[in-house]
Amino acid sequence: MSSTPATSPRVVVIGAGIVGCSLADELTARGWDDITVLEQGPLPAPGGSTSHAPGLVYRTSPSKTLSAFAQYTVEKFSALRADGQxxxxxxxxxxxxxxxxxxxxxxxxxxxxxxxxxxxxxxxxxxxxxxxxxxxxxxxxxxxHTPGDGLARSLSACRAQTERAVARGARFLDRTTVTGIEQRGGRVTGVTTDRGSFAADLVVSAAGFWGPVIGRMAGIGIPLLxxxxxxxxxxxxxxxxxxxxxxxxxxxxxxxxxxxxxxxxxxxxxxxxxxxxxxxxxxxxxxxxxxxxxxxxxxxxxxxxxxxxxxxxxxxxxxxxxxxxxxxxxxxxxxxxTPDGMPVLGESSALRGFWLAEAVWVTHSAGVAKAVAEWMTDGRASLDLHECEVSRFESAQSSPAYVEERAARQFIEVYDVIHPLQSMEQPRPLRVSPFYARQLRLGAHFLEGGGWERPHWYEANAGLAATEQLPTREPWSARHWSPIAAAEARATREKVAMYDMTPLRRLEVTGPGALDFLQHMTSNNLAKKPGSVTYTLLLDETGGVLSDLTVARLAEQHFQLGANTPADLDRLLDHAPDDVHIRDITPGTCCIGVWGPLARDLVQPLTRDDLSHQALGYFKALRTHIGHVPVTAMRLSYVGELGWELYTTADLGLRLWDTLWEAGRPHGVIAAGRSAFNSLRLEKGYRAWGHDMTAEHNPYEAGLGFAVRMNKGDFIGRDALVALGEPTRRLTALTLDDPAAVVLGKEPVYVNSGGCAAGYVTSAGYGYTLGRCVAYAWLPPLAPGTPVHIEYFGEKTAATVVEEPLFDPKMTHILK
CATH class of the missing domain: 3.30.9.10 (D-Amino Acid Oxidase, subunit A, domain 2)
Structure with a gap:
C-alpha cells in the first residue's frame, strides 16, 4: 500500500456499478480521499450491467491474470457483509x-x-x-467441480464498498449524467455533467457498456461492443x-x-x-x-x-x-x-490522466479495481496486466468494423473449446508483409497475431517432411501443427532458411539525447560504437520485466529498437525528453531472417561488404546492399544458427525476397514458418516476453541477468535490483522423458508425487534437433537432473530439469 500523499489528487470515477464502487473502495483504502463517483442512474441499483448480473464467479481461465482477478473478487466479497450476510x-x-x-x-x-x-x-x-x-x-x-467458486451478490457488494469509501472521504452522486470531458494541453482537467462541472486531476471511465459514449467525449475510441x-x-x-x-x-x-x-x-x-x-x-x-x-x-x-x-x-x-x-x-x-475478450485497462496515451476500467464482468471486478488502484497510486500493479492494457491494440485493430466483428465472435465463442494457437477467421487477411504473395504460392499455412498473417509452415516443404521420423501426436497437440515444421527446423540446422520477421515491432529513436535516454530506460549498457547491437530490458521501478528489446546503434544519435507491443512505444514516449524523437517504423519496413550454416554462402555474394565473422561479428549491424536493395543487416539469431536479420523498406521487400530466393536455390534454401522458429528458439533457450517472463518477474529469476549492467549508472529498476535477495523461483528448462510426449504451455508442474503444483509451464514445443519436447516452467530453484511431472489432460508426464542451453552451448553454430 502506498503512503498517503500530501495532497490527494482529485479523482472522478464515471460509473457506480461494481467496478466504480470497487475502485473507490480500493483508492480510498490507499489513502486517496478526494474521490467523486458520478452515476447517471439512481443508487444503489443504477441500471447498468451490475444491476442485472446473475453474479457467477468462476475463477479458472486460460489467462493467469483473469484467474487472479477472480480469486481476489472471491476473497474480497467473501469478507464483505451487507444486510447481515x-x-x-x-x-x-x-x-x-x-x-x-x-x-x-x-x-x-x-x-x-x-x-x-x-x-x-x-x-x-x-x-x-x-x-x-x-x-x-x-x-x-x-x-x-470447483468448490471455491460461487455467486457474488453484486449490488450488496456495491453498497458495502460504497459505505467504506464514503467513510474515508469519497462521495457518490447519482442522477448525474456526464456530458463532457474537459481537457487542456493533452491532459484531462475535469468532467462536465448536467449538474455542473467537477475539476479533476484523474478521470476513470468505469461506465461499462456506456464506455464508448464516454470515450467519444474524451476523443478516444474504446474497443468494446x-x-x-x-x-x-x-x-x-x-x-x-x-x-x-x-x-x-x-x-x-x-x-x-x-x-x-x-x-x-x-x-x-x-x-x-x-x-x-x-x-x-x-x-x-x-x-x-x-x-x-x-x-x-x-x-x-x-x-x-x-x-x-x-x-x-x-x-x-x-x-x-x-x-x-x-x-x-x-x-x-x-x-x-472486446475483440480479444479481455478487459480494457490503463491510462490513455492520447489524453493523460484519463483512465479506463472497461469491459469488466462481475467475476473480475474487485481484482480489476485493486490492480487499477495500485497502478494509479503506485505506478504499477502487482499483477502483470499486459493482456489488459488499452495500448495492446494495434491501430489496424481499432476500427469500429474490426471491434464489432471480433467482439461479436467473442460472444459466439465464449463457451467454445479454444485451442491456444487458434486464430479467428475474420476479418482476414488484415496485415500482410510484402512477401505475402510469395508465401501464398508456397502454400503457407497462416495463423494470426497482432493482426498480422504469420506463416507457420509451408506446404511446399511437404516433400522434405517425408523422411522425418516423428512420434504420432495426440489430437490436441496435432491441431495447428504439421510435421512439415520438423523438416523446416532441420533445413535451418543443416542448410539455410528464410523467415518472415516483419511482424517484429520496430521503433526508431533519434536525437541528441537518445543515448542518455535509452541508458536510463533500459538495463544493459548501450554506450557502444555505432554498428553495435545490444539485448536489453525495460524494467519497472520494482525490477519487473516490462519488455525486452534489441537495440541497434546505427549512428551516434540513431537507434533502431526491436520491441514487443504498442505499450513499449507508449512507455518510451511517456519518458522521452524534448531532444529525443521516437516513431514506430514497423508499417513502412519489413524484415527477413536468413539463418543456417549456409547463410553466408547465400548472402555474401549479393553484397560488396565483408560479412565474415571478423568483419561483422555477432550482435553487430551494418548498412549495406543486397543486390539492388538497401538493407540494415543485423548479425542476430533467434534460432541458434549463423545468419542475419535483413531490414528494408516495405516497397523493396518483395525485391529483397526474390533476390535472396534466387541466390539461395543452389544452396537448397527454403521458406520456414513460426512453428519451426519456436522449436529452434526453445532448444536454444531464448525467452519470449509475455510468455516466459512478464512484469511479475525480475531479470535474475528469468535467467536474463546477462542483460543487466549495474555499473553503467542509474536506470529504471536499478535500486530494486540492488535490494533483491536470492531468487525463490526460476524459469527452468525441462525436457520430457518420453520422446512422444508433448505439452503446449500453462500446464501444472509437480516436483513431488503428491500435493499442490510447484509451478507451471510457460512455453513448450517439440525440439526436433533434440528429439523430445522442451518446456520452460516457473519452479522453485532445482538442480539439473531433478525429476518432475507435468500434468497434461489429467495424466502425469515425466520430465527432467536440464542445464541451459540445450543446443550448442559453446555457440559454435553462430560464431563462425
Whole structure:
C-alpha cells in the first residue's frame, strides 16, 4: 500500500456499478480521499450491467491474470457483509461434459486450475448427480467441480464498498449524467455533467457498456461492443421446494452446460438460465435509453423468445424436471465484449490522466479495481496486466468494423473449446508483409497475431517432411501443427532458411539525447560504437520485466529498437525528453531472417561488404546492399544458427525476397514458418516476453541477468535490483522423458508425487534437433537432473530439469 500523499489528487470515477464502487473502495483504502463517483442512474441499483448480473464467479481461465482477478473478487466479497450476510455465496461451480471433446477439455481446465492454485476436481457422473440431483445422469460424462467458486451478490457488494469509501472521504452522486470531458494541453482537467462541472486531476471511465459514449467525449475510441445476453427464470420447481434459504437463494453449485452454451443457478425454488447459444445481439451504446425512459432498466432489453426456444429444449433435456415448468420471466441483458475478450485497462496515451476500467464482468471486478488502484497510486500493479492494457491494440485493430466483428465472435465463442494457437477467421487477411504473395504460392499455412498473417509452415516443404521420423501426436497437440515444421527446423540446422520477421515491432529513436535516454530506460549498457547491437530490458521501478528489446546503434544519435507491443512505444514516449524523437517504423519496413550454416554462402555474394565473422561479428549491424536493395543487416539469431536479420523498406521487400530466393536455390534454401522458429528458439533457450517472463518477474529469476549492467549508472529498476535477495523461483528448462510426449504451455508442474503444483509451464514445443519436447516452467530453484511431472489432460508426464542451453552451448553454430 502506498503512503498517503500530501495532497490527494482529485479523482472522478464515471460509473457506480461494481467496478466504480470497487475502485473507490480500493483508492480510498490507499489513502486517496478526494474521490467523486458520478452515476447517471439512481443508487444503489443504477441500471447498468451490475444491476442485472446473475453474479457467477468462476475463477479458472486460460489467462493467469483473469484467474487472479477472480480469486481476489472471491476473497474480497467473501469478507464483505451487507444486510447481515456475506456478499459472496460459495456454492461452488460444476462444469459438465456431455461430449468427449468437452470431457477432454475439462481435464485441461483442471490443469489450468492447478497451475493457478485453484482447488478443483474432475468427478464422474454419479458425483455430478449428487451435486445436482436434477441432472439426467445418462447424458453426463462427468464434470469439473470447483468448490471455491460461487455467486457474488453484486449490488450488496456495491453498497458495502460504497459505505467504506464514503467513510474515508469519497462521495457518490447519482442522477448525474456526464456530458463532457474537459481537457487542456493533452491532459484531462475535469468532467462536465448536467449538474455542473467537477475539476479533476484523474478521470476513470468505469461506465461499462456506456464506455464508448464516454470515450467519444474524451476523443478516444474504446474497443468494446455492447451485446445483449439472454437470461430467464423458470416457474417454481417442486423439487426445489424448501431446499434453499430465500436470503441466500442457492445452495447447489453454479452449473455450466457449455456444450449447449448454457449456465444455470438457483433462485430459491426457481432456476435461472443464461444462454450464449443465440445469435449476437449488438446494442448501440449511444442509443441506450436513460433510466427513466427504459421499460425496466437501461441494461435490460425485452426477452426475444424465439432466440431462447432452442435453448429451452436443451435445458429440458439436461434437467428433465424443467419439463413441468415454463419460462416465467426473462430479459436480454447488455454487457461488454472486446475483440480479444479481455478487459480494457490503463491510462490513455492520447489524453493523460484519463483512465479506463472497461469491459469488466462481475467475476473480475474487485481484482480489476485493486490492480487499477495500485497502478494509479503506485505506478504499477502487482499483477502483470499486459493482456489488459488499452495500448495492446494495434491501430489496424481499432476500427469500429474490426471491434464489432471480433467482439461479436467473442460472444459466439465464449463457451467454445479454444485451442491456444487458434486464430479467428475474420476479418482476414488484415496485415500482410510484402512477401505475402510469395508465401501464398508456397502454400503457407497462416495463423494470426497482432493482426498480422504469420506463416507457420509451408506446404511446399511437404516433400522434405517425408523422411522425418516423428512420434504420432495426440489430437490436441496435432491441431495447428504439421510435421512439415520438423523438416523446416532441420533445413535451418543443416542448410539455410528464410523467415518472415516483419511482424517484429520496430521503433526508431533519434536525437541528441537518445543515448542518455535509452541508458536510463533500459538495463544493459548501450554506450557502444555505432554498428553495435545490444539485448536489453525495460524494467519497472520494482525490477519487473516490462519488455525486452534489441537495440541497434546505427549512428551516434540513431537507434533502431526491436520491441514487443504498442505499450513499449507508449512507455518510451511517456519518458522521452524534448531532444529525443521516437516513431514506430514497423508499417513502412519489413524484415527477413536468413539463418543456417549456409547463410553466408547465400548472402555474401549479393553484397560488396565483408560479412565474415571478423568483419561483422555477432550482435553487430551494418548498412549495406543486397543486390539492388538497401538493407540494415543485423548479425542476430533467434534460432541458434549463423545468419542475419535483413531490414528494408516495405516497397523493396518483395525485391529483397526474390533476390535472396534466387541466390539461395543452389544452396537448397527454403521458406520456414513460426512453428519451426519456436522449436529452434526453445532448444536454444531464448525467452519470449509475455510468455516466459512478464512484469511479475525480475531479470535474475528469468535467467536474463546477462542483460543487466549495474555499473553503467542509474536506470529504471536499478535500486530494486540492488535490494533483491536470492531468487525463490526460476524459469527452468525441462525436457520430457518420453520422446512422444508433448505439452503446449500453462500446464501444472509437480516436483513431488503428491500435493499442490510447484509451478507451471510457460512455453513448450517439440525440439526436433533434440528429439523430445522442451518446456520452460516457473519452479522453485532445482538442480539439473531433478525429476518432475507435468500434468497434461489429467495424466502425469515425466520430465527432467536440464542445464541451459540445450543446443550448442559453446555457440559454435553462430560464431563462425
Amino acid at each position: 456475506s456478499c459472496f455465496n460459495a456454492v461452488g461451480g460444476l462444469e459438465l461434459a456431455t461430449t468427449p471433446e468437452r470431457w477432454a477439455d475439462l481435464h485441461r481446465k483442471a490443469g489450468l486450475a492447478a497451475s493457478w492454485g485453484i482447488e478443483g476436481e474432475i468427478i464422474g457422473p454419479d458425483a455430478c448427480l449428487k451435486l445436482w440431483p436434477l441432472l439426467d445422469r445418462d447424458r453426463v460424462l462427468g464434470g469439473f 455492447p451485446l445483449a445476453h439472454q437470461y430467464a427464470k423458470t416457474t417454481p420447481l417442486a423439487e426445489l421446494a424448501g431446499v434453499n434459504n430465500p436470503r441466500t437463494e442457492a445452495s447447489r453449485p453454479i452449473l455450466r452446460h457449455q456444450d449447449r452454451d448454457l449456465y444455470f443457478r438457483e433462485h430459491t425454488d426457481r432456476i435461472g438460465i443464461g444462454s450464449y447459444a443465440h445469435r449476437p445481439l449488438p446494442v448501440d451504446a449511444f442509443a441506450v435509453p436513460r433510466y427513466d425512459e427504459a421499460p425496466a432498466m437501461p441494461s435490460s432489453y425485452p426477452f426475444t423468445e424465439e432466440d431462447f426456444a432452442p435453448s429451452w429444449e436443451d435445458c429440458k433435456t439436461l434437467l428433465p424436471a424443467l419439463a413441468h415448468t415454463r419460462v416465467d420471466e426473462g430479459f436480454n441483458g447488455v454487457f461488454s465484449f
